[in-house]
Amino acid sequence: MIQFDSITCLKQDDYTGKDNIFLIINNGFPRTIEVGEIENLQTKQVWGYVSLADNARHSIEVWEKDEISPNDLIGKIYLQDYTIGRDQQAVVDNGSASYKLWFKIVEESQ
Ligand SMILES: [Ca+2]
Numbered sequence: 001m002i003q004f005d006s007i008t009c010l011k012q013d014d015y016t017g018k019d020n021i022f023l024i025i026n027n028g029f030p031r032t033i034e035v036g037e038i039e040n041l042q043t044k045q046v047w048g049y050v051s052l053a054d055n056a057r058h059s060i061e062v063w064e065k066d067e068i069s070p071n072d073l074i075g076k077i078y079l080q081d082y083t084i085g086r087d088q089q090a091v092v093d094n095g096s097a098s099y100k101l102w103f104k105i106v107e108e109s110q
Pocket residue numbers: 013014064065066072
């Protein structure tokens with residue numbers, strides 16, 4: 001499973017107001033984690049464990065929610081490259097916005 005720790009906004013997507021961030025974990029349950037409002041250089045705790053289905057490719061997508069225009073995909077983190085039990089950080093960047101995610105992949109029994 002994934003144990004989330006926090007997320008840092010390195011550069012926000014929206015020009016007016018704060019960003020509104022959520023995460024989608026592909027092949028995980030729960031699949032979506034709401035982060036909520038966050039702005040430049042702010043770090044927010046992301047509380048939550050997400051179980052990962054066996055024998056599937058896992059990834060975390062970082063999305064920014066908009067009211068009028070479609071939501072913005074900031075980036076995608078593929079989890080097969082990460083070591084179990086170690087604190088991890090990953091940066092996503094779509095050219096206009098950038099976020100750093102702190103998390104750990106732990107054994108299901110822990
Ligand atoms: Ca946006």
